[in-house]
Amino acid sequence: MTTILAAGDHFVRSSLFTDRLRPVAPDAAFRELTLPWPVEPFGAVAEVHEASGTEAQLIEALDGVDICVTQMAPLTERILGASPGLRLFCVGRGGPVNANLAAATRHGVVVTFAPGRNAAATAEHTVALMLAAARRVPAAHQDLTAGVWRGDYYRYDSVGPELEGSTVGIVGHGAVGSRVARIVRGFGARVLVADPYADAADLAPADRVDLPELMRRSSFVTVHARATPKTEGLLSRELIGLMPPGGVLVNCARGSLLDYDAVCDALDEGRLFGAAFDVFPEEPLPAGSRLRRTPNVVMTPHLAGAGKQTAHNASALVAGEVARFLAGRAPAHCANPEVLRTRS
CATH class of the missing domain: 3.40.50.720 (NAD(P)-binding Rossmann-like Domain)
Known part of the structure; x- marks a missing residue:
């Protein structure tokens, strides 16, 4: 059984992810994690930028997880090393600045993003x-x-x-x-x-x-x-x-x-x-x-993308990537396409 972690926050809620994902992954097991952004500002986490949450928090939450969907969760070398089952990391924002792409590629993890969501x-x-x-x-x-x-x-x-x-x-x-x-x-x-x-x-x-x-x-x-x-x-x-x-x-x-x-x-x-x-x-x-x-x-305090439709767009784009991945198709927006050649 595929296990999916929805690591949402107080803007793109975990429930928005899971509501979109259940129809495309009906047989999956779901877990939810709520990260503190924007109640707490994002920042650097280890070697990645603009992330929310800690490495320890993600390592615990990703135990036994195949797919992680998120907006702000960090994906670092340490997290990847502690999460051998992770295969797909979907970032519901315009660029995956919270993911170490080189490390993800080395660990065989596909990273996607959601251009145009806001x-x-x-x-x-x-x-x-x-x-x-x-x-x-x-x-x-x-x-x-x-x-x-x-x-x-x-x-x-x-x-x-x-x-x-x-x-x-x-x-x-x-x-x-x-x-x-x-x-x-x-x-x-x-x-x-x-x-x-x-x-x-x-x-x-x-x-x-x-x-x-x-x-x-x-x-x-x-x-x-x-x-x-x-x-x-x-x-x-x-x-x-x-x-x-x-x-x-x-x-x-x-x-x-x-x-x-x-x-x-x-x-x-x-x-x-x-x-x-x-x-x-x-x-x-x-x-x-x-x-x-x-x-x-x-x-204004970095609020330009703060619309309800943006949150729904992010969850919809992420769900589309998960659906393609589970069907064995290439992602629409892959941030590390070299990993696809390694996996094929």
Whole structure:
């Protein structure tokens, strides 16, 4: 009998996994484990990043388990060495950053992931932050709750850009960026895209530009690139300095992608109108962060993907991978495909 561990958390619950899995694995035995995220922040666990739970906790839970489905559980060298029966580790998030892929391959464990599971939620959150920063929504709300009527926000020098008629520059045109493009076009915005990997069929030639041109021409810039060693610091001080006066910069991707000090300088000097961030170089945001005292910054605590449908999408994508695995078919999204050649 196949034994499946559903290592959920307080967002993608274990019950969501098991409810999706029972129809595709009716003869399996199920176990459930609840990890502490997001009640407790994720972090590094041994050699993997952005994980929740401990190695000891997972080693105990994986005893006799063939398949583990999770969002945040760590998969480390130590865990793999203590779990000889494990064959499949399904991560219900856009990238398996909580899994040691090299070690999993050595141990013959297939690792899958769930790209696009939070694309709609992140795109919607991105546009919400654009509007909140351009229209001073958080600051105006705080003033009103404090009993202050800020009619002076209506002064010409105090108002921000509107989406209709503006150019929105999208850095990265994948599952999230392409949705943002579709939404802001509905507002009447012109879209420019900088992404060397974007599907040419999805874009008019005039909409594809290099990154410096995008920065020069865009009143709104939003970042949706993947965090890799090549994209670290992608939006440098020099590139941020190319944005038109009064622009708005948004990042709902990863904190490593841009120079936050350069953004703070541009805001302090009045070159940018506003900025909005859901991700940061260090999370949680440190008490002494400069972002806390820079004007016209809107911030949320890495919540862009926090929609109910995202949780259901994650469990559905994971269940699909388990169904394919049990049927002897290749996974749709395998993070270590070399292990498939070893197993075949």
